[in-house]
Amino acid sequence: MDKTSTFSQIPEPLLTELPGAIFKCCVENGRVSIPFASPGIWDLFELKLEDVQKDAQTLFTRIDPNDIRRIKRIARSTFKNSHKWEIDYQVHLPIKGSRWIRTTAKTQFFDNNNYICYGYTTDVTERKKTARALLQKEERLHFALESSEEGIWDYNFPKKSLFLSSRFLERFGLAHETSENLDFWLNFIHPEDIKMFKIDFLKYLRGKNRIFTTEARVKCFDGSYKWVLYKGKIIAWDRNNQPVRMVGTHADITLRKIRELELEEHMRMVKNQNSRLSNFAYIVSHNLRTHTSNLEILLQFIENAESPEERDIEFGYLKSISRQLSETIMHLNEVLSIQNKKNLELKNHNLYGYIKKVEDMLNREIKYKNVLLINNVHKELFIDYNSAYLESVLYNLLSNSIKYAAPSRQPIINIDCYRKDKYRILKISDNGQGMNIEKIGSDLFGMYKTFHGNKDAKGIGLFITKNQVEAMGGKIEVESVINAGTTFYVYIKSNFSG
Numbered sequence: 001m002d003k004t005s006t007f008s009q010i011p012e013p014l015l016t017e018l019p020g021a022i023f024k025c026c027v028e029n030g031r032v033s034i035p036f037a038s039p040g041i042w043d044l045f046e047l048k049l050e051d052v053q054k055d056a057q058t059l060f061t062r063i064d065p066n067d068i069r070r071i072k073r074i075a076r077s078t079f080k081n082s083h084k085w086e087i088d089y090q091v092h093l094p095i096k097g098s099r100w101i102r103t104t105a106k107t108q109f110f111d112n113n114n115y116i117c118y119g120y121t122t123d124v125t126e127r128k129k130t131a132r133a134l135l136q137k138e139e140r141l142h143f144a145l146e147s148s149e150e151g152i153w154d155y156n157f158p159k160k161s162l163f164l165s166s167r168f169l170e171r172f173g174l175a176h177e178t179s180e181n182l183d184f185w186l187n188f189i190h191p192e193d194i195k196m197f198k199i200d201f202l203k204y205l206r207g208k209n210r211i212f213t214t215e216a217r218v219k220c221f222d223g224s225y226k227w228v229l230y231k232g233k234i235i236a237w238d239r240n241n242q243p244v245r246m247v248g249t250h251a252d253i254t255l256r257k258i259r260e261l262e263l264e265e266h267m268r269m270v271k272n273q274n275s276r277l278s279n280f281a282y283i284v285s286h287n288l289r290t291h292t293s294n295l296e297i298l299l300q301f302i303e304n305a306e307s308p309e310e311r312d313i314e315f316g317y318l319k320s321i322s323r324q325l326s327e328t329i330m331h332l333n334e335v336l337s338i339q340n341k342k343n344l345e346l347k348n349h350n351l352y353g354y355i356k357k358v359e360d361m362l363n364r365e366i367k368y369k370n371v372l373l374i375n376n377v378h379k380e381l382f383i384d385y386n387s388a389y390l391e392s393v394l395y396n397l398l399s400n401s402i403k404y405a406a407p408s409r410q411p412i413i414n415i416d417c418y419r420k421d422k423y424r425i426l427k428i429s430d431n432g433q434g435m436n437i438e439k440i441g442s443d444l445f446g447m448y449k450t451f452h453g454n455k456d457a458k459g460i461g462l463f464i465t466k467n468q469v470e471a472m473g474g475k476i477e478v479e480s481v482i483n484a485g486t487t488f489y490v491y492i493k494s495n496f497s498g
Contacts, residue, residue, distance in 0.1 A: 020044065020122030025056070025105075029113045032056045044101060044121055046093045064090040071103075088124060100128040153232070155182070155246045168250050173221030190217035190225055197230075204232075205243070212248065215257070227257040269470070295322075346384045351426070352377045355415055358394040365402050371411040373398075381417060383424060383492055389468040396461040397488050401430035406483065423474065426490040435480040444478060 021040035026033050034041075034052040041047060045059050052059050060068060067089030074085050086104045093099060105119025151168030155161070161180040168174075172188075179185070189197055193216035204212035212232040217225040232248025295318070302318070305311035355375050359366065366373060383390075398413065405411035409431065416427040437444070444462060469476045473493040480486040 025117040062091045100125045157243045188219045226254045229253045351381045352379045373413045376416045396465045397428050404432045424492040429487040431485040434482040437480050
């Protein structure tokens with residue numbers, strides 16, 4: 001076997017400055033020698049060339065025993081095809097201690113017991129340490145994400161590809177989806193949230209926010225939605241300062257959002273309750289005081305009346321004020337009864353039939369004003385509601401539409417009902433006189449508030465209606481345009497069918 005060095009033509013300065021070492025290793029009948037190695041062999045094994053030229057046993061004693069067996073197995077496995085092989089292994093040196101070495105070589109086979117290896121060996125200890133530290137960080141991050149129920153995502157800007165962690169996919173039942181197309185995944189975001197998602201993303205790209213963060217509902221495999229908190233940051237840019245890669249986390253915050261929405265609903269109810277109490281206090285302090293003040297004045301007039309005729313006139317005024325006082329007290333009692341009824345009796349009502357019932361009650365007014373009332377509610381739609389409240393709400397809203405019809409055209413009232421989230425929404429629209437909602441504001445539902453100068457208006461119907469709807473866990477909203485019409489939306493929170 002030829003032991004002549006194939007590296008004899010390499011200039012000595014280059015061999016000296018070369019990091020690591022190039023070598024030639026000969027195996028003859030089980031005996032190993034290294035006839036050539038560049039000076040870097042000392043840094044790698046703390047041995048000189050003369051220490052291993054005839055017998056490399058000393059070098060092998062410094063290699064970890066478990067790694068020696070791997071080196072021999074890999075070297076021999078490439079004999080017949082002369083493939084290049086590479087291996088990382090540990091050495092234990094007298095001065096430096098334990099180090100990691102990487103050898104890349106090619107084997108030239110002569111027979112079963114004789115072969116030559118040519119290769120290059122270098123110290124990769126620092127790279128190993130860095131890789132190990134990175135692995136530990138990844139393991140810690142993985143553990144942290146697993147513990148915090150978060151997943152990760154990775155977006156490639158040039159390719160417009162999005163990687164989502166398996167934890168995210170499994171949690172939302174989307175593990176079978178394999179696409180990395182961004183638009184594909186954006187389709188899973190709730191239509192009402194996608195606009196804000198994109199706005200928050202653009203704000204981050206334009207530098208308005210330090211990190212990208214947004215909340216959105218994501219559609220699960222079963223069709224339901226869960227709330228997700230997205231956070232992310234760009235970690236790579238190209239030479240033109242354009243983003244290349246962005247990574248982040250996504251967390252299921254459904255329970256938190258439910259609690260937040262419940263809190264918002266509670267705060268809204270408290271605010272409305274305070275508003276009603278304030279309204280009630282105003283009525284008690286103002287209206288009752290007005291009535292009692294008028295009574296006192298009239299009693300003085302009666303006492304000072306100079307004739308029976310004058311006294312009779314004053315008694316007529318007294319009866320009117322007494323009637324107004326009784327009416328005010330009746331209204332206040334009705335408001336108080338709504339506030340105090342915590343456990344209202346609910347019954348399952350056919351909504352279409354109940355509307356027909358109220359239509360019959362208003363039959364005289366409908367015929368008098370030639371009203372076209374269109375009941376679009378499904379005939380088999382049932383809702384759970386308090387009977388008295390349902391009748392009162394329908395009566396007040398329909399009678400208002402008739403009362404404030406536009407005199408220049410036939411009054412038309414459309415009644416619809418549709419589902420939205422956890423509500424049935426009863427929609428009552430007319431083509432009547434309409435109102436300036438921006439100017440009226442919250443006064444629309446205030447007690448004793450009137451806006452059309454109608455002499456029959458009491459300003460109590462909408463106030464009572466709002467209280468009744470909210471007592472049932474719903475809400476009422478309104479849209480209106482002057483001389484075009486008004487639409488009321490009654491949110492009915494109840495168990496429903498049909």
